[in-house]
Amino acid sequence: MNDITPADSAERRRRVARAIQRRMVAHVAAGGTTDFASGPLENDPAAYTDPARAELERREIFLKVPLVAGLSRAVPRPGDSLLFEEFGQSIVIVRGRDGVLRAFLNMCTHRGTKLVRAGADGTCERRGRMTCPFHAWTFELDGSLVGVPGRQGFEGIDMSRRNLIQVPVAEWNGIVFVRAAAGSDELDIPAYLGAFAPELAQLELADAAPIRSSSLAADCNWKCALDTYGEGYHFATLHASTIGVSHYGNVAVFDDFGPHWRINFPDRRVKALVGLPESEWPEADYGGVHFLFPNTVVVVGSGGPGGAFVRMFRIFPGQTPGTMSCRIEVYALRGVRADGDRAGEFAQDDAESDVTREDYRVAVDGYANLVSAPAGFTVVYGRNELALQSLHRHIARAIGVPL
Ligand code: FES
Ligand SMILES: [Fe+2]
Numbered sequence: 001m002n003d004i005t006p007a008d009s010a011e012r013r014r015r016v017a018r019a020i021q022r023r024m025v026a027h028v029a030a031g032g033t034t035d036f037a038s039g040p041l042e043n044d045p046a047a048y049t050d051p052a053r054a055e056l057e058r059r060e061i062f063l064k065v066p067l068v069a070g071l072s073r074a075v076p077r078p079g080d081s082l083l084f085e086e087f088g089q090s091i092v093i094v095r096g097r098d099g100v101l102r103a104f105l106n107m108c109t110h111r112g113t114k115l116v117r118a119g120a121d122g123t124c125e126r127r128g129r130m131t132c133p134f135h136a137w138t139f140e141l142d143g144s145l146v147g148v149p150g151r152q153g154f155e156g157i158d159m160s161r162r163n164l165i166q167v168p169v170a171e172w173n174g175i176v177f178v179r180a181a182a183g184s185d186e187l188d189i190p191a192y193l194g195a196f197a198p199e200l201a202q203l204e205l206a207d208a209a210p211i212r213s214s215s216l217a218a219d220c221n222w223k224c225a226l227d228t229y230g231e232g233y234h235f236a237t238l239h240a241s242t243i244g245v246s247h248y249g250n251v252a253v254f255d256d257f258g259p260h261w262r263i264n265f266p267d268r269r270v271k272a273l274v275g276l277p278e279s280e281w282p283e284a285d286y287g288g289v290h291f292l293f294p295n296t297v298v299v300v301g302s303g304g305p306g307g308a309f310v311r312m313f314r315i316f317p318g319q320t321p322g323t324m325s326c327r328i329e330v331y332a333l334r335g336v337r338a339d340g341d342r343a344g345e346f347a348q349d350d351a352e353s354d355v356t357r358e359d360y361r362v363a364v365d366g367y368a369n370l371v372s373a374p375a376g377f378t379v380v381y382g383r384n385e386l387a388l389q390s391l392h393r394h395i396a397r398a399i400g401v402p403l
Contacts, residue, residue: 009202013286016202021273021284023253024266029274035254037386042378043403045370047392048221054321056399061294062087066170066177066187068296068314069093071205071331073174075101079126079141083118086316086327088180092116093169094130096141103169103178104143108132109162115139122213130164139164174206193292196257200290203300208310208331215327218360220367222295222317222324223395228359229289229297229313230387232265238358254386259293259394263387291387293394299352300333308333311352322367328356 004012027033047053069084069091081094083106090106092115106114113134118124129146130139138147143164148154168179170187177187190197218225228234236249246267253264264287273281285308290298297313314327370379381388396403 004198004201006204009204012198012202014283016199017284017286020253020264020288021270021281022278024251024264024270025273027251027253028248028266028270032248032251034251034384035386036383037381037389038383040383041381041389041392041403043381043392045373045377045379047396047401047403048223048367048379049321049371051321053399053401054221054317056401057294057317057395060399061395062317063181064179064184065294066168066179066189066192067294068292068312069103069169069176069178070329071174071208071210071312072101072171072176073206073208073331074123074210075176077126079128081116081124081127081130082176083116083124084178084180086314086325089182090114091167091178091180092124092130093176093178094141098142101169101171101176102141102143103167104164105167105182107165108134108137109145109164110135110137110148115164137162173201174204174208175200193260194258196260196292199255199257199262200292200298202286203290203298203310204334205310205331207334211309211330211332213327213329215325216356216360217318217323217325218364219322220324220360220363221321221370222315223391224363224367224370225324225326225360226295226297226315226391227388228363229299230261230263230291230391231385232263233382233384234362235265238362239355242355242358250384252384252387256390259390261291261387261390262288263291264288291391293391294398322371 067087070082075082075093075095078095078097078099081092084091084093091103092106093101093103095101106116108115110132111134113132115130115132116124129141136147136149137145140146143166145159145162148159165182167182168184168187170177170189172189177189179187193200232247232252233250235244235247237244248266248268251266255262287300287308290300292298295315299311300308310331310333312329312331316325318324381392393403
């Protein structure tokens with residue numbers, strides 16, 4: 001359900017971008033102020049290192065809230081499928097002949113093996129039916145069991161109860177959400193997004209064309225990695241030769257949407273606007289770091305001439321508190337454009353990859369130290385690290401452990 005037209009979205013993006021730009025200019029004009037929380041916040045290292053907390057997060061957050069599985073553009077036609085394997089059981093999301101997306105445990109109902117595997121490039125080939133590689137039980141795209149070789153061997157078994165096991169999936173404005181728990185309720189995405197819904201809808205992700213994807217894993221808690229996306233306090237030091245050059249450090253414009261948020265870091269071009277009347281400002285490109293609780297970061301940035309690109313990071317806890325993985329997907333917003341633009345996107349992407357490496361290195365180092373931190377030590381999120389404060393407060397609330 002999307003009653004917002006592209007023209008509405010473009011107009012809305014212009015309006016929001018201008019409002020953010022105004023706040024950035026004010027911070028830069030004031031000599032480099034930033035949005036602040038009401039006070040600093042301390043957190044127990046156990047929030048990162050305790051296996052009991054990790055289990056609570058798994059149960060109370062990751063198995064309950066809708067998780068982003070990808071974008072609709074990855075599964076445009078009947079028979080297209082998408083695997084969601086980063087958390088919990090392997091799930092296959094497949095578009096039916098009726099155009100409806102359904103999700104199933106990627107588990108054959110004969111003896112349990114995986115029905116669908118991704119190719120080397122991570123994508124699944126289009127298929128008319130799903131046939132198990134073990135004994136060739138065959139399932140329709142709607143999950144019903146339609147073929148059993150040597151069927152007489154299963155006499156006495158109620159084969160009508162051997163359809164694939166469904167899990168909740170929803171498609172909303174080009175984003176595919178799943179809940180990684182069979183037998184749970186339908187997803188209510190508008191309720192989950194709340195006031196963040198129009199901010200995401202205006203991105204027009206339904207038209208975002210995939211450019212490339214990759215994965216990385218690191219030996220740290222998933223939140224150590226996630227924390228690096230929510231503040232620009234580290235730009236001047238950790239990213240001294242990349243973002244630290246192009247952007248102001250420790251200057252941020254933060255917008256709170258319940259557990260979700262958006263944060264913007266001004267680039268140095270903002271300085272030219274200080275003292276100029278707003279009527280002389282160039283139009284602001286919409287951008288920002290969008291966070292969907294609990295684990296998805298959608299970074300919208302200008303891709304140089306021709307438009308904008310999106311990098312989506314989905315961060316998942318591993319089997320232990322000290323392991324995590326991240327899926328990174330890069331999309332061209334509003335379709336793929338000329339080759340020149342794509343070259344710009346790749347260059348941008350390579351630069352961003354350097355930044356990601358720098359971030360993950362400190363996340364891993366920090367985690368190793370937190371594991372053996374002395375009793376009574378706390379980590380502290382400054383007033384300037386308000387996105388991190390929001391993240392950890394919402395996690396604590398969701399798992400019922402006070403900060
Ligand atoms: S396990 Fe799938 S057909 Fe046997
Ligand atoms: Fe960083």
